[in-house]
Amino acid sequence: MELTGADIFVRCLADEGVEHVFGYPGGAALHIYDALYRQDKVKHILVRHEQGAAHAADGYARATGRPGVVLVTSGPGVTNTITGIATAYMDSIPLVVFSGQVATSLIGDDAFQEVDAVGISRPCVKHNFLVKDVKDLAATIKKAFYIASTGRPGPVLVDIPKDVTAHKCEYEYPRTVSMRSYSPVTDGDPAQIHQAVDLMLSAKRPMIYTGGGIVLGEASAALTELVRLLGYPCTNTLMGLGAYPATDPLFVGMLGMHGTYEANMAMHECDVLIGIGARFDDRVTGDLNKFCPHARIIHVDVDPSSISKNVPAAIPVVGASGPVINEMIRLIKASDRKPDKEALVAWWKQIGQWRAMNCLEYDRESQLIKPQYVVETLYDITGGDAYITSDVGQHQMWAAQYYKFDKPRRWINSGGLGTMGFGLPAAMGVKLAFPDATVACITGEASIQMCLQELSTCKQYDLPVKIVNLNNRYMGMVRQWQEFFYDRRYSHSYMDALPDFVKLTEAYGHIGFKIEKPGDVEGALKEAFAMKDRLVFLDFITDQTENVYPMIAAGKGQHEMHLKPCKAVVPTDRELA
Amino acid sequence: MRHTISMLLENESGALSRVAGLFSARGYNIESLTVAPTEDETLSRLTLVTSGSEDVIEQITKQLNKLVDVVKLVDLTEGQHIEREMLLIKVNAGGATRDEIRRAVDKHQARILDESETTCTIELTGTSDTLDAFVTAVSRAGIIEVVRSGVSGIARGENSLRV
Ligand SMILES: Cc1cc2nc3c(=O)[nH]c(=O)nc-3n(C[C@H](O)[C@H](O)[C@H](O)COP(=O)(O)OP(=O)(O)OC[C@H]3O[C@@H](n4cnc5c(N)ncnc54)[C@H](O)[C@@H]3O)c2cc1C
Ligand SMILES: Cc1ncc(C[n+]2csc(CCOP(=O)(O)OP(=O)(O)O)c2C)c(N)n1
Ligand SMILES: [Mg+2]
Numbered sequence: 043m044e045l046t047g048a049d050i051f052v053r054c055l056a057d058e059g060v061e062h063v064f065g066y067p068g069g070a071a072l073h074i075y076d077a078l079y080r081q082d083k084v085k086h087i088l089v090r091h092e093q094g095a096a097h098a099a100d101g102y103a104r105a106t107g108r109p110g111v112v113l114v115t116s117g118p119g120v121t122n123t124i125t126g127i128a129t130a131y132m133d134s135i136p137l138v139v140f141s142g143q144v145a146t147s148l149i150g151d152d153a154f155q156e157v158d159a160v161g162i163s164r165p166c167v168k169h170n171f172l173v174k175d176v177k178d179l180a181a182t183i184k185k186a187f188y189i190a191s192t193g194r195p196g197p198v199l200v201d202i203p204k205d206v207t208a209h210k211c212e213y214e215y216p217r218t219v220s221m222r223s224y225s226p227v228t229d230g231d232p233a234q235i236h237q238a239v240d241l242m243l244s245a246k247r248p249m250i251y252t253g254g255g256i257v258l259g260e261a262s263a264a265l266t267e268l269v270r271l272l273g274y275p276c277t278n279t280l281m282g283l284g285a286y287p288a289t290d291p292l293f294v295g296m297l298g299m300h301g302t303y304e305a306n307m308a309m310h311e312c313d314v315l316i317g318i319g320a321r322f323d324d325r326v327t328g329d330l331n332k333f334c335p336h337a338r339i340i341h342v343d344v345d346p347s348s349i350s351k352n353v354p355a356a357i358p359v360v361g362a363s364g365p366v367i368n369e370m371i372r373l374i375k376a377s378d379r380k381p382d383k384e385a386l387v388a389w390w391k392q393i394g395q396w397r398a399m400n401c402l403e404y405d406r407e408s409q410l411i412k413p414q415y416v417v418e419t420l421y422d423i424t425g426g427d428a429y430i431t432s433d434v435g436q437h438q439m440w441a442a443q444y445y446k447f448d449k450p451r452r453w454i455n456s457g458g459l460g461t462m463g464f465g466l467p468a469a470m471g472v473k474l475a476f477p478d479a480t481v482a483c484i485t486g487e488a489s490i491q492m493c494l495q496e497l498s499t500c501k502q503y504d505l506p507v508k509i510v511n512l513n514n515r516y517m518g519m520v521r522q523w524q525e526f527f528y529d530r531r532y533s534h535s536y537m538d539a540l541p542d543f544v545k546l547t548e549a550y551g552h553i554g555f556k557i558e559k560p561g562d563v564e565g566a567l568k569e570a571f572a573m574k575d576r577l578v579f580l581d582f583i584t585d586q587t588e589n590v591y592p593m594i595a596a597g598k599g600q601h602e603m604h605l606k607p608c609k610a611v612v613p614t615d616r617e618l619a
Numbered sequence: 620m621r622h623t624i625s626m627l628l629e630n631e632s633g634a635l636s637r638v639a640g641l642f643s644a645r646g647y648n649i650e651s652l653t654v655a656p657t658e659d660e661t662l663s664r665l666t667l668v669t670s671g672s673e674d675v676i677e678q679i680t681k682q683l684n685k686l687v688d689v690v691k692l693v694d695l696t697e698g699q700h701i702e703r704e705m706l707l708i709k710v711n712a713g714g715a716t717r718d719e720i721r722r723a724v725d726k727h728q729a730r731i732l733d734e735s736e737t738t739c740t741i742e743l744t745g746t747s748d749t750l751d752a753f754v755t756a757v758s759r760a761g762i763i764e765v766v767r768s769g770v771s772g773i774a775r776g777e778n779s780l781r782v
Contacts, residue, residue: 160633161636164636164637164640165640165644168687169687170633172632172633221687223629223687223688223689223690224687346681346684346685347678350674350677351678
């Protein structure tokens with residue numbers, strides 16, 4: 043039987059196993075919305091802003107590992123998703139974004155709500171398509187899901203003109219795809235892996251540096267086995283947190299700009315660096331000339347263009363993290379050589395000394411609420427088992443430093459693009475995927491205002507996430523840089539005229555708490571998290587002079603960390619009033 | 620160093636803009652670019668000339684290979700290969716300069732395609748250096764227009780770029 047493009051679209055999603063679509067209707071997408079209305083397999087979540095749809099689908103994808111799906115109309119609908127698409131692109135998150143387009147006969151005419159969606163999204167998608175014929179629709183959708191979720195994952199946009207959704211053809215969803223121009227690798231080259239293992243076993247001061255590629259490749263269990271087999275120290279990037287259990291003694295914390303002293307010093311002093319699924323980002327390496335000066339570098343990545351992009355690798359291995367790590371484990375077990383025990387004892391002793399610096403210590407006696415204390419208490423109350431999304435700023439770093447993630451896909455944040463506004467819609471996506479899980483968004487009073495409208499979506503679909511607002515009345519991260527690098531000229535970083543978040547949340551039909559004393563932190567968190575079926579917004583009025591430490595200033599080497607807070611040099615609310 | 624990179628591209632709308640967009644987005648150099656369909660109409664052959672350090676060239680080829688529309692790619696500079704470019708040039712040819720131009724045309728084995736009272740339009744195919752030399756040789760006469768095709772290239776001997 044012949045179906046319309048709109049019906050084919052919905053059938054394709056169902057056949058692809060898509061359960062949820064995040065979207066917002068409009069003229070060019072109305073045939074599709076009509077088809078959605080007439081079925082009950084695919085659930086549509088109506089967001090309040092298309093950026094929210096993209097972030098929600100992204101959060102859904104990060105938590106589940108399955109592609110997130112977005113549906114928007116042409117013109118402003120699709121332009122509103124661009125920030126969300128770029129966010130997913132930078133962190134290699136699988137998304138499939140469908141945008142309505144004006145009818146094929148009108149393309150190029152500056153028609154109503156026409157925008158070149160394929161052109162606008164091109165620099166921030168893994169691939170995109172314009173479907174010009176209904177006969178190509180099903181195959182294109184199949185390809186979109188395939189491309190988004192294989193190899194190095196990423197967002198794919200499919201632009202569908204309105205007439206294509208009205209035209210009819212026979213429907214058959216392709217069972218397989220093969221594309222002559224796209225064939226992602228999985229297994230690494232055996233000879234390269236052999237060499238890598240040889241070098242790993244010859245190390246005196248080894249370091250294992252892993253990132254988002256472990257999470258994306260579902261390789262946490264394999265990594266954990268490898269690290270324990272070798273007894274080597276392991277660090278994770280911001281994107282890799284949870285890939286190796288943070289409470290394990292072999293874990294030395296996050297590395298990079300706001301990483302731990304021990305992780306960064308071990309990077310600086312190591313003689314063999316084993317990088318797997320991490321892309322040597324500038325927030326990690328600092329000054330490239332000072333990066334790992336003593337190390338021979340092994341780099342495993344599924345994307346050849348990640349290897350030797352910023353730092354040349356002595357032994358490159360192109361392959362997926364899981365299969366490559368498993369092959370490494372097999373070779374190590376089969377080898378007569380063992381890690382150098384004596385050298386390792388000395389190395390761990392050295393790392394122990396760095397650890398003893400206690401770089402994450404903070405003032406626990408303060409009369410003001412310390413943001414670190416809120417995150418630590420949140421960790422305790424949720425048993426370390428919550429899904430934590432975050433926005434961007436100081437609160438994001440404190441979340442990363444003080445919530446010890448033992449499992450992958452629990453820490454959901456925008457690392458590469460650093461998109462304020464990500465946290466709340468992402469939390470929505472996670473809660474939808476895992477309705478029974480505890481989901482909290484750690485945010486700041488500036489970030490939360492960027493996608494606040496999604497509180498309404500949370501109400502409509504009953505998504506009782508918890509919002510932990512570390513309210514320092516500043517764009518804290520901006521203020522910190524101004525304090526350090528601009529002679530304390532706090533240009534436009536003070537958040538004036540803040541709304542009453544409690545009333546605001548109540549206006550959306552949720553519950554709000556304002557917490558002003560350290561002694562009330564635990565009680566408030568307990569009370570909020572006990573309310574399983576309500577969204578609670580916790581507005582913590584925190585010490586606004588607090589900075590994120592350790593810190594490696596831009597352009598410095600990994601061993602050149604700022605450690606201890608200097609004295610408070612920030613005007614407080616009272617002085618500003 | 621200068622590199623000539625040749626690739627087979629899906630003959631689809633948008634494929635060329637992906638290649639061009641990659642170069643501008645990542646700040647790579649593009650000296651010339653030619654593209655046309657092949658005997659297999661689903662494929663285009665694109666040749667581009669770029670320059671940069673070895674690291675940059677390595678990134679360029681990796682990034683190009685990553686584009687979903689790129690089916691196959693070769694850096695021709697890595698092996699023995701042939702490069703050709705075509706020039707169409709219109710020069711002033713009034714009075715005595717016409718003889719001078721004819722001599723240059725003969726010497727470079729170029730071809731006069733069209734003549735008017737005051738102008739002469741010439742075609743020359745060769746390496747980019749040959750074209751440069753010819754342009755210099757006739758420049759005294761006064762150049763009116765230069766049209767160059769950009770470089771296309773192919774490997775020597777048995778090596779080939781096919782799907
Ligand atoms: C305010 C702020 C501060 C920040 N501070 C820090 C900091 O202190 N420390 C820090 O680490 N980051 C920090 N970041 C994040 C930073 O910008 C980068 O996003 C992050 O370092 C990149 O992590 P990654 O290297 O794990 O790469 P990702 O972006 O996660 O990329 C994953 C890599 O793995 C590869 N890959 C994907 N799938 C697979 C697979 N199956 N097998 C193998 N490889 C695969 C990909 O090709 C890619 O190279 C900060 C961000 C912000 C916004
Ligand atoms: C959309 C967007 N605009 C601007 C920035 C730059 N920026 C990074 S952190 C930050 C301040 C965040 O303030 P807040 O949410 O209050 O978090 P805090 O740092 O105070 O914890 C800004 C403006 C950004 N990352 N994203
Ligand atoms: Mg703030």
